[in-house]
Amino acid sequence: MDIELRGITKRFGEVVANEGVNLRVRAGEVLGLLGENGAGKSTLMNVLCGLYRPNEGEILIDGKPVAFASPADAIRAGIGMVHQHFMLVPVFTVAENVVLGVEPVGRLDRLDRAKASAEVAAISRKYGLEVDPDTLVETLPVGVQQRVEIIKVLFRAADVLILDEPTAVLTPQEVEDFFAVIRALRDAGKALVFITHKLNEILDISDRIAVIRGGRITGEGRPADLTPKTLAEMMVGRPVSFDVTKTPFSPGRALLEVRDLTVLRDDDAVAVDHLNLTVHSGEIVGIAGVQGNGQSALIEALTGLRRVAGGTVTFDGADITHASVRARHRAGIAHIPEDRQKSGLIPKFTVAENMVLDTYYDDRFSRGPSVMWDHVAEKAAEAVMDFDVRTPSVYSAAGHLSGGNQQKLVVARELSRDTLLAIAGQPTRGLDVGSIEYIHKRLIEARDTGDGVLMISSELDEILSLADRILVMFKGRVVAEFDAAAGPVDKGAIGLAMAGAAA
Amino acid sequence: MSGRDMKALLERPVWGRSEVEDLVIVPLFAVIVALVLGALTMLATNVDIATIGHSYIALARGSLGSLNALSETLTAAIPLVLAGLGLALGFRAGLFNIGAEGQLLMGGMAAVIAGFALSGLPAAIHLPLALLVGALAGALYASIAGWLRAATGAHEVISTIMLNLISYRLLDYMLRMPAIQKEGRADPISRSVPEAAELPRLLSFIDPNLRLHAGVFLMLAMVALVWWVLFRSRIGFEFRASGESADAARYAGIRAGLVIVLAMGTAGALAGLAGANQVLGVLGRATPGFSAGIGFDAIAVALLGRSHPVGVLFAGLLFGALEAGGRQMQVDAGVSIDLIGIIQALIIVFVAAPLLVRAIFPWGFRRPSSGGRRP
Incomplete structure (x- = not known):
């Protein structure tokens, strides 16, 4: 099954998420869709899988235009999406999860577990997925849970699989196994869209690569003709330096x-x-x-x-x-937590509030029982500019920022105060190239000014x-x-x- | 970096459409739907249309239609707002305190004792002292649940409900103690509060029957104070941070246990103040169950007010108006005041289910753009 997107434009109010996007997905091919966070990858795929309706443009399946009113339409048409965050019931078995919503039933609406199990086992065998249908999902490692998601989509007879940042949660070993699964699916004639912002992976697995930036396709090509450097330039829109420049090592x-x-x-x-x-x-x-x-x-x-x-x-x-x-904290240890959403910041709080989340009590920001919020806002605005956090205002909710900017906010908070040591857990996980580059630069700056960094x-x-x-x-x-x-x-x-x- | 960038960053956002919908339109429509459903309830119980119209007119007259009506509305609103503020503060800190009723009883009881036991003090000292004692008693009583949560993890919903039950019986017991029971009475009733400890009536120069008392100033002062605590103070920042994300608060070095105890204590102080306000401003003494469910209605007030001090003020005024108007409705139209309870409950149901309100009044809301948030 071939799919073609023609002139897709999707707007949210005044914000244009996709503009005039043309894209083909062919059977037996892995299309790598590369772009930074917020570039419009997910919007485009949500258009394709029926969650959003485009303002302009059309979707063609095997040359015939189709219109999806809901994800159910897209699933019926054979388009399945594997989301970044799994949607599995932990206490159900693999088979139960797979058939959820389309259960095979016997008389009196009795769930036919044996049949479900057998069908799941058959799919698993066919594509070399190696998943035991009768295991509880909660006992499975993340990499196998992801295969359960894939089986879910295959069980619903999908010919086109959209994989949204599938490797974000996998260990290097699991990524290798996962790529083997993707290749097996491709060789079986499925069309796959692999969404990511990781350059090496996309070069590794794709047959064709499309780069999206600012809602438009900015480059297309075959992996053989592309290098990480050219891809990064297409993605970020400017030359990207992968070489980290450091002053000579002189520990104190x-x-x-x-x-x-x-x-x-x-x-x-x-x-x-x-x-x-x-x-x-x-x-x-x-x-x-x-x-x-x-x-x-x-x-x-x-x-x-x-x-x-x-x-x-x-x-x-x-x-x-x-x-x-x-x-x-007060002794001079900065901490950039592993999970910025959960423990690094409070999404509903403003940028300014998050900027003083662990320093609000300090003499710089508090007088007596009250926090000097106007002063906090000014200092936050300075830090926002200093650390290149892209936000319309310091009064915007931190949760509205992109992942990269959220992390820059955390880094700004932790590194803008007087510290001796920075402890950083996964400081760039899930971030775009530009943000990674920037955060690395800041960590090295901290080192060069005599701080210790434990990463x-x-x-x-x-x-x-x-x-x-x-x-x-x-x-x-x-x-x-x-x-x-x-x-x-x-x-x-x-x-x-x-x-x-x-x- | 130019100064202009800085200025843009410091620009305060104006209320967007969605905030207005969430904070104003949903509660407003919730009230309207609840009134309509209240009318349907009457219709279903064989009340004729004319009487229904009559009763809603009485509701309006009894709450807003005269000086006495306004006085009654405000008088009923004061304890609701005070206790509601405490609950709202607890909600903000992530604590679901069901115990306002018990804290209110303990606060009221303590205020009564401080009232009659310390007679002879000048009013300028006696009244503030009695209020303070009431607030402290409420705070201590609530702190029990706070401490249990912080030290053992016992959930505050369970422990405050149990503390409510204990407070009822404790009150009954205390009201029969010789030192507290009114002399010469066999029924459980406390001695009366002397005038020096009473909240002075404000409108008695117009008509001695107007019950509005100085507690209304206390209420407004507490709205301002709670707003300041929540949004300007250090401890309020810790409350809100803990309530929004216990994890992030812990990572920021905020001591969760301390926040829980302090937030419960503050909530209890406000509920205790509500109790003190009732005994010192309206009742003059304590009787079994003098709280009359205010502590539970205050939960609804805090929810309807979206846990914001100003919202709680408006919600409390609305519930006070329903309370005062409901009495008039019962007198004029013969419709039971229980209907008011039904309407109040319905308001909360609809506020808690904004999607339902949106479905009923699609034209009141901006059409959700497909997909909503920009990815």
């Missing part, structure tokens, strides 16, 4: 010293196991590791959010092992380009250390350590 005194740190998870399992590390002033220490090896617990313990079960944490000469969150990231490339020293965490311990300042680090060696080979 030890700022943060962690000795024999042991931290337990909520279920009392050991998350961090007698871990040692040191962060000096003027250096970026990157912690690599597959997610779930204690990185989050380590950050929580270092920032005072989780109790330390054993060992000591010394900061700038003082023992802070059991200090409160606020005491650590945890599951993106190995990020750690390789930023860190002066790389520690690899595996099962709650530091299992390997690499000196990146001395020369290029062997990626393969890090990968092995991440997999636990060095342990």
Whole structure:
């Protein structure tokens, strides 16, 4: 089944989300749709899957124009969307989730579980998805849950699959498996649209690439003719530098010293196991590791959010092992949390309020019992300009900003005050190229001015380009250390350590 | 960076259409639909059309139609607004306090005791003292639930409901204690509050029967105070941050347990003040169940007022008007005042279900643009 979008324009009030977009999706082909957050990728796909109706233009299926009044129409026409956020019932089995809404029923409306299970197993086998239909979804790893979403779409007889940022939640290993699934689907004659902002992935998996910026298609081509650099330029609209420029590495005194740190998870399992590390002033220490090896617990313990079960944490000469969150803030530790939406900021609060979320009590912003909000707004406006946060006003709700700008807001808050050490968890996860570039620049600036930076990231490339020293965490311990300042680090060696080979 | 950019960033947003719809149009239509459904309820119970019209006219007259009606509306609104402010503050901090009724009883009881036990003080000291004692008692009583939540995780909905039940029986018990019970009475009734501790009537120079008292100033002052606390003060920022996102508040170093206890305490103080206001301004003494469900109506007032102090003021005035008008309705048209309870409940149902209101009055709202938010 071939699909053609012709001259699609979609407006929301005065905002033009898509303008005159022409796009073809062919059977047996993976179309990579590349664009930054807010470029109009999702709007376009929502038009295609019937959620939005275009103001202008038409959709043609195999040459015949169609009009979708609802997602149900699009599903009937064979177009299925796999959303970035899964829509699964955790306590149902795979088969139950797949048939939800189109259940095979027997007499007296009895749910035919056996039939559901068999059909799901058949689909799973056909495309090499390897999913057991009778497992509870909540027990499955994220990568397999995603396959359940794909089976859901296939079960509804989709010939066109739209995959919205499918790799955002996957580990590098899972991405490989996932690409194998995509190739199997393509070879079976399905048409696939792969939406992403990750350059390497799109070059890896696509047969054809379309780049969207500001609601328009700004470039198209075959992966063989394109490089990450040209793609990034099409996506951002200006030359992008991938080379991080850093001044030579000159570490100072030890700022943060962690000795024999042991931290337990909520279920009392050991998350961090007698871990040692040191962060000096003027250096970026990157912690690599597959997610779930204690990185989050380590950050929580270092920032005072989780109790330390054993060992000591010394900061700038003082023992802070059991200090409160606020005491650590005041001592000069900045924290850029892993999950900006949930713990980094409050979406309903204004930009100005979020800008002082952890400093409002400070003499700079408070007098007696009251916060000097006018002063806060002025300072917030300065920080907004300084850190290039794109917002119409400091009184706009933070939740209305794009992901990149939300993260810049958090970074602005944390780095614009007088700090000695910045702890950053996944500082650029899910962000567009421009924002990533900017946040990296700011972290390096902090380092160059003599701050220590402790960064945890599951993106190995990020750690390789930023860190002066790389520690690899595996099962709650530091299992390997690499000196990146001395020369290029062997990626393969890090990968092995991440997999636990060095342990 | 130019100064012009800075100016644009600091421009305060004007109310957009959606805010007006949410804060004004939905509540307004909710009231209209509730009145219509109230009429249908009467119709369904064999009340003829003429009587229905008559009763709504009585409702309007009894709430707004005369000086006495206005006085009654305001008098009924005062405790609703006071307790409603406390509940709104709790909602903002993420606490669903069902215990205003009990906190109100405890506050009222304490104010009565402070009233008759400390007789002989000049009014300038005695009245503020009695009010303060009432507020403190309410605050302490609410803090029990706050402390339970902060220390043990016991949910405040459950614990405040239980504390309500305890407060009823505690009140009954105390009203029979010799030190409190009115001399020479066998029924549970407290001694009377001396004049020095009473909230002075404001309009008695016109007509001694006009009940409006100085509590109305207290009410307005508290609206302003709660607004200041919520939107200008440090502690209010902590309340709101904790209510919007407990996680983000924790990451920002805000102590969740302290916020819970303080927010519950403040809410209880306002409910206690509402109780003190009733005994010192209207009743003159405490009797079993003198709260008359105000603490529960105040939940509705806080919800209808969208947990905003100004909204709570208007919602409280509306409910006060329904209360005062309902009495007139009962007298004039013989329609039971229970109908007012039905109308009040319906208002809340519709406010809680804005989509329903939108469906009934599609022309009152901007058509939702397909898809809504820009991705």
